[in-house]
Amino acid sequence: MKVLVRAPSNIALVKYMGKTDGKNGDLSTNIPENPSLSLTLSALCTFVEMSVLAGPSREHRFIAEVPDHAKGEAPLLSSAGLQKYMRHLLRCESRMAELFAPFQLTARSEFPGACTLRTSNTFPSAAGIASSASSFAGLTLAAAAVLAADSDLFLTTYRKNSEFRAALAALSREGSGSSCRSFEGPFVAWDGEGVKAVESHLPPLSDLVVVVSALEKKVGSSEAHRRVKSSPNWVGRTSRATERFQNLKIALVKNDFSALATIARADSKDMHELFATSVPPFSYLEKGSKQVLDFFKQEHPDAVVVVTLDAGPNVHLIVPQSEESHWKRVLNLRFPEFPILVDREGAGAEILEIRK
Numbered sequence: 001m002k003v004l005v006r007a008p009s010n011i012a013l014v015k016y017m018g019k020t021d022g023k024n025g026d027l028s029t030n031i032p033e034n035p036s037l038s039l040t041l042s043a044l045c046t047f048v049e050m051s052v053l054a055g056p057s058r059e060h061r062f063i064a065e066v067p068d069h070a071k072g073e074a075p076l077l078s079s080a081g082l083q084k085y086m087r088h089l090l091r092c093e094s095r096m097a098e099l100f101a102p103f104q105l106t107a108r109s110e111f112p113g114a115c116t117l118r119t120s121n122t123f124p125s126a127a128g129i130a131s132s133a134s135s136f137a138g139l140t141l142a143a144a145a146v147l148a149a150d151s152d153l154f155l156t157t158y159r160k161n162s163e164f165r166a167a168l169a170a171l172s173r174e175g176s177g178s179s180c181r182s183f184e185g186p187f188v189a190w191d192g193e194g195v196k197a198v199e200s201h202l203p204p205l206s207d208l209v210v211v212v213s214a215l216e217k218k219v220g221s222s223e224a225h226r227r228v229k230s231s232p233n234w235v236g237r238t239s240r241a242t243e244r245f246q247n248l249k250i251a252l253v254k255n256d257f258s259a260l261a262t263i264a265r266a267d268s269k270d271m272h273e274l275f276a277t278s279v280p281p282f283s284y285l286e287k288g289s290k291q292v293l294d295f296f297k298q299e300h301p302d303a304v305v306v307v308t309l310d311a312g313p314n315v316h317l318i319v320p321q322s323e324e325s326h327w328k329r330v331l332n333l334r335f336p337e338f339p340i341l342v343d344r345e346g347a348g349a350e351i352l353e354i355r356k
């Protein structure tokens with residue numbers, strides 16, 4: 001059996017930063033301190049292929065190879081990254097039957113044999129373009145497709161039932177927090193354990209990612225979630241983010257891109273100031289990131305655009321699709337040394353193929 005899925009990355013407009021103790025009293029289930037809201041992308045994504053060799057062996061393996069019919073590059077996983085990935089595969093196996101039951105779906109109690117995973121990313125790994133979000137969303141969806149006893153019913157339920165997608169998103173969240181926002185689109189709210197698409201009347205948006213560096217980040221996001229709590233700015237962070245989250249939802253319904261841009265810029269600044277004031281302080285900003293931020297501050301102070309960075313040095317410029325080529329030209333002219341990745345809003349993770 002073989003399945004191929006595609007899961008997009010997402011870029012947070014109100015950021016998830018800081019974890020709270022879940023029901024089990026630990027931080028491991030990735031319950032956020034504050035609600036977050038993101039824009040789902042489309043071409044910036046991870047392909048996950050899972051093939052199963054039926055038989056008694058359960059020696060699952062990961063092969064660093066681009067799957068057939070997929071694009072991009074195979075990621076280079078660290079051994080800790082690989083362990084986390086394979087742990088999530090087993091989490092999916094042990095939890096899928098319970099997750100499926102309310103949707104009248106049956107999941108096999110275990111994988112029908114040894115699983116081989118091949119994945120590729122269409123963007124540089126670990127450079128602030130949430131590869132963990134897209135890769136864990138893809139893994140969760142691929143595992144669900146393999147475990148489904150009735151593939152056709154699974155496919156229809158996944159496509160039609162947003163509550164089912166939310167249940168898969170919640171499982172994915174335990175592997176990587178922000179991955180839970182990659183199952184819907186274009187705007188997705190994540191509050192506590194719940195994830196859902198948010199109503200919007202905005203015209204379609206584009207995300208231009210200025211790749212100032214494709215190097216691995218020095219401080220992983222788990223460490224960032226921990227360390228921000230040592231910042232004096234942590235006081236009030238939850239209420240600041242919650243207020244922005246509420247106002248952003250209003251801006252989406254009112255088709256108020258200008259309010260969206262102001263909120264998203266403020267929240268990105270807030271998060272990066274938390275990093276800078278943590279003990280010890282840290283920063284994802286590199287020389288190039290600062291140049292791009294300064295360029296917007298000094299040369300385009302009145303531009304109604306979102307300028308935001310996740311836990312990485314690359315700068316995301318989010319604009320209406322109608323302005324995409326204008327801003328691409330502006331950035332290429334001013335920063336010919338930085339590649340620009342151009343993507344558009346998307347609809348969330350999808351199943352491309354299930355072959356029995």
Ligand code: PMV
Pocket residue numbers: 011012014015016017036130132133176177178179221222310311
């Ligand atoms: O999902 P994690 O644990 O990699 O956290 C990602 C957090 C940010 O990307 C910095 C913000 C966000 O909401 O995506």
